[in-house]
Amino acid sequence: MASASVSASPSVLLPTYARAPVAFERGEGPWAITADGTRYLDFGAGIAVNALGHAHPHLVKTLTEQAGKIWHTSNLYGAPDGERLARRLCEATFAERVFFTNSGAEANECAIKMARKYHAAKGHPERYHIITFEGAFHGRTLATIAAGGQQKYIDGFGPKVDGFDQVPFDDEKALRAAITPETAALMIEPIQGEGGLRTVPGRFLKLLRELCDEHGLLLIFDEIQTGVGRTGKFFAHEHYGVTPDIMSIAKGIGGGFPMGACLATEEAASGMTLGTHGTTFGGNPLAMAVGNAVLDVVLEPAFIDHVRQVALRLKQSLAELKDKHPQVIEEIRGEGLMLGLKLRTLNTEFVNEARAHGILVVGAGDNVVRLLPPLIISDADVAEAVKRLDAAASAVEAGLKRPAAE
Numbered sequence: 001m002a003s004a005s006v007s008a009s010p011s012v013l014l015p016t017y018a019r020a021p022v023a024f025e026r027g028e029g030p031w032a033i034t035a036d037g038t039r040y041l042d043f044g045a046g047i048a049v050n051a052l053g054h055a056h057p058h059l060v061k062t063l064t065e066q067a068g069k070i071w072h073t074s075n076l077y078g079a080p081d082g083e084r085l086a087r088r089l090c091e092a093t094f095a096e097r098v099f100f101t102n103s104g105a106e107a108n109e110c111a112i113k114m115a116r117k118y119h120a121a122k123g124h125p126e127r128y129h130i131i132t133f134e135g136a137f138h139g140r141t142l143a144t145i146a147a148g149g150q151q152k153y154i155d156g157f158g159p160k161v162d163g164f165d166q167v168p169f170d171d172e173k174a175l176r177a178a179i180t181p182e183t184a185a186l187m188i189e190p191i192q193g194e195g196g197l198r199t200v201p202g203r204f205l206k207l208l209r210e211l212c213d214e215h216g217l218l219l220i221f222d223e224i225q226t227g228v229g230r231t232g233k234f235f236a237h238e239h240y241g242v243t244p245d246i247m248s249i250a251k252g253i254g255g256g257f258p259m260g261a262c263l264a265t266e267e268a269a270s271g272m273t274l275g276t277h278g279t280t281f282g283g284n285p286l287a288m289a290v291g292n293a294v295l296d297v298v299l300e301p302a303f304i305d306h307v308r309q310v311a312l313r314l315k316q317s318l319a320e321l322k323d324k325h326p327q328v329i330e331e332i333r334g335e336g337l338m339l340g341l342k343l344r345t346l347n348t349e350f351v352n353e354a355r356a357h358g359i360l361v362v363g364a365g366d367n368v369v370r371l372l373p374p375l376i377i378s379d380a381d382v383a384e385a386v387k388r389l390d391a392a393a394s395a396v397e398a399g400l401k402r403p404a405a406e
């Protein structure tokens with residue numbers, strides 16, 4: 001599927017991304033459309049961001065109405081829409097306090113600072129270490145690359161921010177051994193996104209809660225990718241009945257408008273007193289209006305049921321696809337509409353073939369292809385997606401059969 005929608009002049013953007021040779025001008029529900037009208041089924045949703053698809057009428061109406069009123073006021077003044085969004089998030093979760101940010105990494109920065117400050121305010125400033133898990137991804141700021149612990153993101157950026165101790169995934173012994181009198185918190189994604197759709201076993205999440213209670217640590221869940229209905233619950237930790245003290249969210253809550261938030265219990269947030277943290281843009285009226293509009297839809301009782309039903313259909317179809325293409329697909333992973341194909345062939349090649357067959361999917365670590373469609377997809381969209389993924393898998397398979405010299 002060729003597209004002539006990418007500029008021919010050399011890019012002056014920082015070349016930190018290997019951009020695909022396609023650009024989108026508009027979108028309709030699960031479809032992303034180029035300037036020449038080529039339509040792609042968007043099963044990446046901007047990496048789990050466009051929870052309600054593209055150009056959702058309620059979001060468009062809300063944003064345009066807000067744009068005609070006021071764009072920005074700063075946190076120096078009252079924020080009625082921010083208060084409302086925060087209250088709604090608290091009512092729907094464990095949380096009692098909310099700090100709004102512009103991105104996921106900033107939500108994690110707030111979570112990290114909050115955990116450290118909690119102990120410092122109680123007279124233990126030496127308790128600033130946070131234990132994280134191999135394969136984690138928490139963002140690209142200096143602290144969050146240290147938290148994620150991936151060398152490829154850390155190298156070349158000076159000394160790694162101190163105070164992050166990493167242990168292997170799902171390794172109780174290593175975790176117990178890593179907890180010291182300097183530990184402040186444990187931080188984990190209930191399902192690793194960038195790390196390759198690795199689901200943390202429920203018993204391990206329960207163990208984390210127990211260890212936090214036993215040692216006076218705070219439990220931080222990074223639900224930036226898993227949150228806001230993505231896994232078939234409002235937040236993924238609800239599948240396991242384990243509640244964090246602090247939770248970072250972003251992506252889906254803005255439905256495409258850049259925003260995030262750090263949610264916490266009153267106790268966990270108790271160190272964050274006047275002047276201890278701030279942001280110019282976080283909680284901006286445009287973002288707050290959109291966040292409230294996203295909740296209007298996602299918190300409708302039938303919405304998450306829909307996610308679960310359509311996700312089940314997608315997962316079943318993907319299992320059939322795996323049986324049909326055993327040379328290409330090794331395993332289906334994930335929960336709800338956060339699904340992954342663990343491949344035997346190169347995931348980047350599959351992503352390109354999928355795009356060539358009119359469907360957008362996203363690569364992840366561990367040679368996984370992520371499917372993160374908008375939560376509003378229908379059964380017909382699932383059928384269409386599977387048809388296109390089937391064609392992509394067949395193309396990859398055909399490549400395997402070609403002689404190497406070709």
Ligand SMILES: Cc1ncc(COP(=O)(O)O)c(C=O)c1O
Pocket residue numbers: 047103104105106108137138139140189193194222223224225250251
């Ligand atoms: C689990 C997780 N944490 C943090 C981040 C960072 O979010 P952002 O890119 O908005 O800073 C991401 C982004 O992919 C993520 O998936």
